[in-house]
Amino acid sequence: MKIVVTVKLVPDTNADKRIDPATKRLVRTGVDIVLNPFDEYAIEAALQLRDALADGSTVTIFSMTPESGREIVRKALAMGADDAVILSDPGLAGSDVWATAYAIAHGIKAGEFDLVLTGTQSTDAISGDLPGMLAEYLGIPALTYARELHVADGRLRIKRETETGYQTVSAPLPALASVTKSANEPRYPSLKGIMGAKKKDIRSLALAELGLTKAVGGDGARTEVLALATPPAREHGRTVTAADGAAGARAVFDFLQSRHLL
Amino acid sequence: MKHVVVFIEHKNGGARRSSIEALCAARPVADALGGAVHAVVAGAQAAAVAEALKAYPADRIHVLDDASLAKAGVDPLVDALESVARAAGPALVLVANTMIGRDVGSRFAARVDAGINADVTGIEVRDGRVACRSPKLGGSTITTCAFKNTDYGVATLRPNVFAVTAAPGQGEIVALAPSGKSYVVTVEDEVEEAAPELGVEEASVVVSGGRGMGGPEPFTGMLHDLAEAFGGAVGASRAAVDAGWISHGHQVGQTGKTISPQLYIAVGISGAIQHKVGMRTAATIVAINKDAGVPIADFADLLVVGDAFAIVPELTKLVREAKAVHA
Numbered sequence: 001m002k003i004v005v006t007v008k009l010v011p012d013t014n015a016d017k018r019i020d021p022a023t024k025r026l027v028r029t030g031v032d033i034v035l036n037p038f039d040e041y042a043i044e045a046a047l048q049l050r051d052a053l054a055d056g057s058t059v060t061i062f063s064m065t066p067e068s069g070r071e072i073v074r075k076a077l078a079m080g081a082d083d084a085v086i087l088s089d090p091g092l093a094g095s096d097v098w099a100t101a102y103a104i105a106h107g108i109k110a111g112e113f114d115l116v117l118t119g120t121q122s123t124d125a126i127s128g129d130l131p132g133m134l135a136e137y138l139g140i141p142a143l144t145y146a147r148e149l150h151v152a153d154g155r156l157r158i159k160r161e162t163e164t165g166y167q168t169v170s171a172p173l174p175a176l177a178s179v180t181k182s183a184n185e186p187r188y189p190s191l192k193g194i195m196g197a198k199k200k201d202i203r204s205l206a207l208a209e210l211g212l213t214k215a216v217g218g219d220g221a222r223t224e225v226l227a228l229a230t231p232p233a234r235e236h237g238r239t240v241t242a243a244d245g246a247a248g249a250r251a252v253f254d255f256l257q258s259r260h261l262l
Numbered sequence: 263m264k265h266v267v268v269f270i271e272h273k274n275g276g277a278r279r280s281s282i283e284a285l286c287a288a289r290p291v292a293d294a295l296g297g298a299v300h301a302v303v304a305g306a307q308a309a310a311v312a313e314a315l316k317a318y319p320a321d322r323i324h325v326l327d328d329a330s331l332a333k334a335g336v337d338p339l340v341d342a343l344e345s346v347a348r349a350a351g352p353a354l355v356l357v358a359n360t361m362i363g364r365d366v367g368s369r370f371a372a373r374v375d376a377g378i379n380a381d382v383t384g385i386e387v388r389d390g391r392v393a394c395r396s397p398k399l400g401g402s403t404i405t406t407c408a409f410k411n412t413d414y415g416v417a418t419l420r421p422n423v424f425a426v427t428a429a430p431g432q433g434e435i436v437a438l439a440p441s442g443k444s445y446v447v448t449v450e451d452e453v454e455e456a457a458p459e460l461g462v463e464e465a466s467v468v469v470s471g472g473r474g475m476g477g478p479e480p481f482t483g484m485l486h487d488l489a490e491a492f493g494g495a496v497g498a499s500r501a502a503v504d505a506g507w508i509s510h511g512h513q514v515g516q517t518g519k520t521i522s523p524q525l526y527i528a529v530g531i532s533g534a535i536q537h538k539v540g541m542r543t544a545a546t547i548v549a550i551n552k553d554a555g556v557p558i559a560d561f562a563d564l565l566v567v568g569d570a571f572a573i574v575p576e577l578t579k580l581v582r583e584a585k586a587v588h589a
């Protein structure tokens with residue numbers, strides 16, 4: 001089975017993220033770029049499936065990133081993935097969610113796949129809309145928010161988290177699943193893994209190889225940023241020291257009444 | 263883009279509040295564009311849901327009442343939405359930014375090559391063009407985005423932000439033809455776990471616990487009781503989730519949910535930046551912490567310094583009494 005894991009590269013969570021007022025794009029220079037933490041669960045899930053199958057199945061990492069992301073993608077190879085493809089092209093700059101999904105889907109279609117795994121959201125965009133769009137463009141079912149994944153008899157079966165519990169959902173392969181944080185504990189790359197990853201193949205894919213019929217990048221994007229604003233900072237509020245439980249409760253209660261919340 | 267099509271998520275015969283919010287948000291947009299508001303309700307008990315939707319400002323309520331759809335996941339819902347949107351013509355499509363809303367909205371967007379504006383907290387119409395406001399980068403920037411290169415636009419609306427306005431007697435109910443397709447996804451079973459009726463994303467009051475809770479008991483005990491007194495939901499910091507005291511679905515913050523309740527009560531939570539980005543757009547923030555020097559003091563509207571185990575049960579009593587008087 002060919003498993004493809006889509007991985008986004010994002011600014012480090014501790015970095016000071018900002019949007020360039022001129023280009024209205026996220027500033028990606030001068031900040032540390034890391035694998036989207038959510039995608040590590042998808043990578044781990046793919047490795048566990050591959051190793052459980054032990055039938056020659058492979059895990060390919062797929063990332064749409066500038067060429068500068070190549071060595072960061074190698075971390076996913078150090079975790080144990082077999083190879084990687086990066087879709088890098090200056091023509092992709094300024095892509096929105098739509099253009100990203102459209103381009104990645106065609107990039108994945110350029111290779112082989114039986115199962116596509118994604119994270120549930122990225123720490124910079126937090127849209128969570130990419131998995132559904134990707135599945136639609138790939139023409140395959142999407143089983144989202146998986147906390148458990150199994151493959152048997154050509155079918156993917158997952159436990160899908162809901163707001164109040166879970167569902168057991170299945171679909172025939174090829175299929176896509178987004179993997180939640182509760183699915184597993186991502187492994188740290190071992191020293192052997194890190195050394196081995198140096199020799200693994202990271203292939204670059206250019207836009208011209210995809211045969212797209214629709215424009216992508218800033219020109220093709222379906223959304224456009226008109227304005228950026230900084231919301232007013234929250235004020236430092238009041239601090240009340242409670243003598244005992246009853247006094248503390250009364251302080252909260254009176255405050256909520258003053259705000260008409262009770 | 264002249265008409266506004268709203269996807270209605272429902273459960274047990276009732277529309278989810280976040281979908282009703284989306285329906286109400288659609289009205290002024292459609293009025294400004296000179297178009298109509300279409301609601302789409304598909305699945306089990308859809309007819310009953312549609313009937314109840316007449317209390318809100320839709321022009322047409324398209325209904326596909328078919329209990330078997332529930333077994334096929336979101337694909338038939340996407341088909342229902344697509345058929346209404348295509349018949350309406352170029353349209354703005356609104357879904358609530360919930361797990362199902364995202365699944366339906368994103369798949370629909372790809373089907374019609376539409377752009378998506380995610381996690382929208384405001385919609386305006388400027389010179390006949392729809393513009394959506396969304397908090398980005400953990401709420402530190404607000405972007406205003408329009409759609410381009412597309413006949414359709416999809417906006418996923420953040421729950422709890424748009425007001426519900428009753429407007430009885432407007433919606434005309436129209437039957438929607440089944441797609442006739444066979445679906446490959448099978449929902450084999452559904453399990454409800456010990457979880458509140460509302461998820462943290464939708465609740466208007468969220469009571470969250472952190473490491474200061476010291477164990478799992480307060481999450482099903484005193485925090486649950488306080489949340490229930492408000493009709494709200496229980497949330498948690500990552501420290502509490504990582505300790506295994508409560509499931510990840512309740513986590514608020516950068517690697518959990520981003521929420522905007524009317525009231526957020528943080529109990530035994532210090533207010534680290536990764537937690538803050540998930541809740542700083544709450545209308546009112548109250549913190550209960552035994553330490554006066556915690557970071558949350560810088561952005562809570564009220565910090566009560568004291569022992570949560572003494573304060574919370576007393577507060578629950580006061581809230582219950584007050585609610586009983588008003589009931």
Ligand SMILES: Cc1cc2nc3c(=O)[nH]c(=O)nc-3n(C[C@H](O)[C@H](O)[C@H](O)COP(=O)(O)OP(=O)(O)OC[C@H]3O[C@@H](n4cnc5c(N)ncnc54)[C@H](O)[C@@H]3O)c2cc1C
Binds near residue numbers: 473
């Ligand atoms: C990449 C990354 C992503 C992260 N994502 C998230 C996220 O999504 N959500 C999140 O919450 N965190 C997240 N974190 C973790 C975050 O940095 C903090 O570690 C976490 O929020 C701390 O949780 P806490 O406030 O419950 O615990 P602590 O910081 O330990 O605070 C516990 C508080 O409880 C108080 N307390 C103890 N006993 C009592 C009592 N009896 N009565 C009253 N108060 C009491 C203490 O004074 C203290 O202030 C992330 C971190 C990283 C690096």
Ligand SMILES: Nc1ncnc2c1ncn2[C@@H]1O[C@H](COP(=O)(O)O)[C@@H](O)[C@H]1O
Binds near residue numbers: 036042063064065120
């Ligand atoms: N540029 C990208 N390259 C590869 N995968 C991506 C990219 N952007 C998003 N994804 C995938 O889509 C998921 C959801 O991201 P998002 O919709 O941006 O919140 C992520 O967890 C990734 O698996």
